[in-house]
Amino acid sequence: MILNFSTLSESKKYSVMSNTIFPRPIAWITTEDEGVVNLAPFSYFSPLSSQPPLVIVSIAKKEDTQEFKDTFANILKNRVCTINLAHKELLQDLINTSEDLPKEVSECEKFGIKTKSILADFPPMVADAKCALFCEFVKTVELNNRYEPLILEIKHVYVNDENINEKNHIHLENIGRVGMEFLVDAARVH
Structure with a gap:
């Protein structure tokens, strides 16, 4: 069958x-603006290059108003974000944070998700995440539709000590998307 x-x-x-196109990792993005920590998941997320270390995440505008989502607006304003990689114990928190909340309401506070600040120039990470990417904004890609991809450069990576060995081999079991379903995907990085 050909789908046109x-x-x-x-x-x-x-x-x-x-x-x-699966499995796709989830970019669970932390941003901050005016003291409010925003946390939202995005499933159109992928590595783009390793030199420089770039990722791309596509964020749709709000369907009803066509305004930029808080995550997108915060990244454009503050030029930084933290991408948390979630594991199966965080699945319900990840699902909860997909709820559309007013800008002044923090998903972390509403759903009791603990965060920790480990780099002063970046938004906090989810405290229970085993890996986080601390990124700076590079540019947007205008598609002239509801989606607008962001290109982000990874400046630092946090990996839980239990998930990395002395040779910097990383073992994570990140949540990914398979259509509308989630899966836990074991990934090894050498």
């Missing part, structure tokens, strides 16, 4: 893409 994307609705295109 020119005849499919946006929701059908999303469904086809999310059920064929």
